[in-house]
Amino acid sequence: MGRKTRNSWLFYGSSRCVSLKLTSHDLRELQILKYYRLTRKWACKTYGLTDADLELLIYLDCKNRFTRQEFIDGTYTMSWDKTRWDKLRSLGWIEVWRHRNRTTIKYSVFKTSFKCSQLISRIYRILLGEEDMPVSDRSVFFNNNTYTDKVFNKAIDDMIKDKDR
Secondary structure (H helix, E strand, O other): OEEEOOOEEEEEOOOOEEEEEOOHHHHHHHOOOOOHHHHHHHHHHHHOOOHHHHHHHHHHHHHOEEOHHHHHHHOOOOOOOOOHHHHHHHOOOEEEEEOOOOOOOOOOEEEEOHHHHHHHHHHHHHHHOOOOOOOOOOOOOOOOOOHHHHHHHHHHHHHHHOOOO
């Protein structure tokens, strides 16, 4: 059984607590970012998101609960999209966790939806090699309508065949 602290995991054994710190070398050995671009492009095309939307959702999912101002703060490094907030709310990626009541609670608190959490967990599983990217005929890349779809299909096949991932 373990508990995450800021930079490490604490594992409780029978008589003592062992701390395992995750380092940059450990992440490099995991090669977790090896197929990040391909996985990100697959997720964006499959779920109709832009790259900035997906990265913002990953950021907000890490925050767990957030306000509208924290959402705005998270968009400073992204491309400007005035309708991003309304689009993510209406498509069900962000939902209200606690409504404001105008007297004691001055602002609403939001969280990423179950759908968003499942997508991000799936991305992590694909990056860790626990799950393969889907290659069925329902895949958005399956039809090979464009040259880019053909290139992505080839890259996905290479990723699945890679035993070191």
